[in-house]
Amino acid sequence: MADSRGMGIEHSLEEILDEAVNNGRKMTALGKTATYIPELGRVNKDYLGVCICTEDGRYHVSGDTDIRFTIQSISKVISLAAALEQCGFEKTFDRVGMEPSGDSFDSLVRLDLASDHPSNPMINSGAIAIASHLSCEVSFEWMLALTRRLCMDEEITLDEKVYHSEMGHISRNKAIAYLLESKGILENNVEESLDLYVRMCSLGVTARSLAGFGLILASDGINPLTGERLLHSKVVQTVKAIMLTCGMYDGSGRFAVEVGVPSKSGVGGGILSVVDKRMGIGIFGPALDAKGNSIAGQHVLRELSSRMRLHMFADNVPEY
Numbered sequence: 001m002a003d004s005r006g007m008g009i010e011h012s013l014e015e016i017l018d019e020a021v022n023n024g025r026k027m028t029a030l031g032k033t034a035t036y037i038p039e040l041g042r043v044n045k046d047y048l049g050v051c052i053c054t055e056d057g058r059y060h061v062s063g064d065t066d067i068r069f070t071i072q073s074i075s076k077v078i079s080l081a082a083a084l085e086q087c088g089f090e091k092t093f094d095r096v097g098m099e100p101s102g103d104s105f106d107s108l109v110r111l112d113l114a115s116d117h118p119s120n121p122m123i124n125s126g127a128i129a130i131a132s133h134l135s136c137e138v139s140f141e142w143m144l145a146l147t148r149r150l151c152m153d154e155e156i157t158l159d160e161k162v163y164h165s166e167m168g169h170i171s172r173n174k175a176i177a178y179l180l181e182s183k184g185i186l187e188n189n190v191e192e193s194l195d196l197y198v199r200m201c202s203l204g205v206t207a208r209s210l211a212g213f214g215l216i217l218a219s220d221g222i223n224p225l226t227g228e229r230l231l232h233s234k235v236v237q238t239v240k241a242i243m244l245t246c247g248m249y250d251g252s253g254r255f256a257v258e259v260g261v262p263s264k265s266g267v268g269g270g271i272l273s274v275v276d277k278r279m280g281i282g283i284f285g286p287a288l289d290a291k292g293n294s295i296a297g298q299h300v301l302r303e304l305s306s307r308m309r310l311h312m313f314a315d316n317v318p319e320y
């Protein structure tokens with residue numbers, strides 16, 4: 001493969017990944033794990049792994065790609081897709097908007113003062129509203145089975161420790177849920193809405209699982225290995241657009257400029273990225289920046305985007 005910057009150097013995909021992970025490792029010292037969920041604070045913040053799943057279904061890995069960590073906010077993508085499939089567009093976007101909030105993921109200020117609905121489904125208030133809705137239609141087991149299929153990973157289970165840790169420190173999300181209830185946005189009661197929300201956040205995945213999910217989103221919702229359609233085309237298109245504009249919280253604009261790939265982060269350290277028609281990328285790097293995004297993970301993605309021309313507006317896309 002020719003170097004995408006035209007320097008005439010041959011690099012394999014694995015070499016590019018190794019270099020990006022080695023460079024990214026220098027960043028982990030600058031970030032912190034998410035101690036507001038005590039169990040997440042116990043994770044080694046120096047972990048860093050990246051996995052790419054290419055169109056042919058092959059996985060390319062570097063670093064800590066087999067360690068299980070909790071999916072956290074990346075589950076908001078799955079819940080949004082499930083809501084669109086189960087409840088339809090109108091019902092879903094009736095109560096949750098599709099605009100970036102510019103606020104932190106757990107903010108309730110705008111919801112309280114300036115709006116009658118959450119700005120988008122990728123922040124806590126939006127995802128709790130969606131979980132409330134979903135909890136009336138499907139069970140957690142149904143959501144787990146969907147997650148396993150989308151990630152092509154049958155070993156995904158609930159991480160009980162993280163689930164109980166978050167349920168024991170749920171005040172802020174409870175405040176959001178009660179505020180939603182006061183505005184008539186919750187479909188179910190606060191307890192059941194939050195229970196599904198936190199269970200979905202507590203699913204144990206790997207960078208590999210996220211790369212598999214990314215490939216399915218990159219392939220219009222079809223599992224390219226079996227040919228099975230898992231999500232409708234319109235659902236996938238909507239989810240990717242919202243990932244691009246809202247997936248990295250109040251860091252979404254800069255990330256779209258610098259990386260240019262629809263992505264979704266979680267405070268467990270994961271990032272899911274979708275390079276349309278080409279690949280899914282999964283990252284694990286639990287040291288977070290102030291906005292709650294993996295600090296080294298973003299560094300890796302910036303490097304991969306520039307070296308492999310992954311930016312959605314890049315010209316001259318090379319063959320891999």
Ligand code: GLN
Nearest residue numbers: 072073105201266267292
């Ligand atoms: N479970 C976390 C919370 O609700 C998810 C947040 C995140 O990943 N940004 O606070």
